Amino acid sequence: MTGLTDQEYMRYSAHLLLEDVGEKGQLALRNAKVVIVGVGGLGAPVALYLAAAGVGHLYLVDDDHVELSNLQRQIIFTQHQIKQTKVDSAKASLTQLNPHVEVTTFAQRLTLEKADNELANMLTQVDLVIDCTDNMPTRQVINKICVTQKIPLIVGAGIRMEGQLISFNAKQADSACYHCLYPFDETAEVHNCSTSGVLGPLVGVIGSLQALEAIKHLTGMPVSSFNRLMRFDGKTLQWQHLSVAKDPQCSVCSSNV
Numbered sequence: 047m048t049g050l051t052d053q054e055y056m057r058y059s060a061h062l063l064l065e066d067v068g069e070k071g072q073l074a075l076r077n078a079k080v081v082i083v084g085v086g087g088l089g090a091p092v093a094l095y096l097a098a099a100g101v102g103h104l105y106l107v108d109d110d111h112v113e114l115s116n117l118q119r120q121i122i123f124t125q126h127q128i129k130q131t132k133v134d135s136a137k138a139s140l141t142q143l144n145p146h147v148e149v150t151t152f153a154q155r156l157t158l159e160k161a162d163n164e165l166a167n168m169l170t171q172v173d174l175v176i177d178c179t180d181n182m183p184t185r186q187v188i189n190k191i192c193v194t195q196k197i198p199l200i201v202g203a204g205i206r207m208e209g210q211l212i213s214f215n216a217k218q219a220d221s222a223c224y225h226c227l228y229p230f231d232e233t234a235e236v237h238n239c240s241t242s243g244v245l246g247p248l249v250g251v252i253g254s255l256q257a258l259e260a261i262k263h264l265t266g267m268p269v270s271s272f273n274r275l276m277r278f279d280g281k282t283l284q285w286q287h288l289s290v291a292k293d294p295q296c297s298v299c300s301s302n303v
């Protein structure tokens with residue numbers, strides 16, 4: 047592996063000063079492949095911070111187009127990108143921010159059936175998946191893929207003035223999964239930011255923490271939200287922490303030992 051270039055030493059000097067990152071951590075970031083599913087209120091800060099941090103390869107998955115009502119919180123987009131695909135618009139912003147980062151886009155929704163060869167193939171070779179979606183069916187699909195492929199997963203959610211963060215790692219036998227925490231109910235009512243509302247900085251807080259946890263994971267630091275549901279109340283700024291244990295009956299991960 048080649049070392050950092052002079053340009054990289056300057057760009058990442060604030061990382062290099064940190065004992066927990068240093069040159070070794072920066073090279074680990076440069077070699078990392080991270081999938082961001084959902085480029086919205088959460089995915090925007092996640093993608094921006096990871097690109098700024100020098101994560102070598104980002105894969106963006108989202109089938110939506112930029113709308114005027116997205117700009118209240120999805121800070122990776124600008125007014126002139128309305129109607130363009132979110133993944134291509136985000137790629138343009140990320141490349142401007144850091145041209146060293148490779149960005150691959152998938153303008154499609156992630157489903158178990160529809161994962162085409164290119165997308166399915168990509169998912170077998172990544173280091174980390176970050177769930178920044180806004181709906182339960184896609185979250186369950188992402189979880190299933192991560193359990194099957196043994197890919198670490200960082201999940202964020204934000205609605206109204208409440209946020210949630212939790213991480214799993216199917217490489218570890220004691221890891222719970224998203225399905226242990228929220229068994230899927232197809233009849234449940236769907237709530238998302240477009241139907242229930244959200245404050246922009248709320249998803250900014252949760253997305254920034256997802257990026258922080260991602261950098262910690264990639265550089266070998268312990269991930270504080272592993273098997274731990276962190277709930278944030280934007281009204282009072284109070285946090286609640288709940289330990290989540292693996293469900294031995296879970297239909298998704300119980301055979302993962």
Ligand SMILES: [Zn+2]
Pocket residue numbers: 222223224225226227292293296297298299300
């Ligand atoms: Zn499970």
